[in-house]
Amino acid sequence: MTHEHARDPWRLLLVEDDRELAGLLTEVLRDEGYTVDVAPDGQRGLHLGLTRSYDVLVIDRGLPVLDGLDLMRRLRSRPVRSPVLLLTGMGSVSDRVDGLDAGADDYLAKPFDLDELGARLRALCRRSRDVTDVLRIGSGQLHVGRREVTLPDGERIVLAAREFALLHALASRPDAVYSRAELRRIVFEEAHAASLVDTYVYYLRRKLGRRAVLTVRGLGYRLGAL
DSSP states (O other): OOOOOOSSOOEEEEEOOOHHHHHHHHHHHHHTTOEEEEESSHHHHHHHHHHSOOSEEEEESSOSSSOHHHHHHHHHHTTOOSOEEEEESOOSHHHHHHHHHHTOSEEEESSOOHHHHHHHHHHHHHHHHTOOOEEEETTEEEETTTTEEEOTTSOEEEOOHHHHHHHHHHHHSTTOOBOHHHHHHHHOTTOOOTTHHHHHHHHHHHHHOTTSEEEETTTEEEEOOO
16 A cells, blocks of 8 residues: 655544454554544444544444444434445445445445555545535534634634534534434433533533524524524
């Protein structure tokens, strides 16, 4: 594999439950200059995919907890627009079609050649860097790659990781109402405190204004406006 080194390394999420393969790919990709996060199952992959920004995702189809196709569908529904390379031991045409229909941008059957993997990843990363991921929040904007909000008056505010994850979840489906339990599951995977969602709603309102997140009495929260 050869990699075009850049001042700002490509950010990659690898979701792979085979520890030996995940370890090999992580070592090779990091040697080639990628910044790599690894998730051993689909649920952890969903959490990382929703709370961090990546240039490309490499997802194994056969994952525990949440399989690769369901993981891609959930990421795309938020929506997470980063290109996805699907790895699979299944090589039939129908399997490839299922993967592409679920949201994959490319498909690589196991066993694969590392040079081919590298070439496909470089192509997907270049495509990712050419796309600006911006979500509208009323008259303001959420810049996903930078975890930054631009207010209507032009002021820019950088959000902490969990603040960003909460606002990103709401902004990805601006007409949806989320219960506290749904937001806790999406944003705060490892946390159980019921008050955590309310705490971060307070933080967002303090930074962005009280109408940034709206309370829907008896149901939960939805996106407001800046």
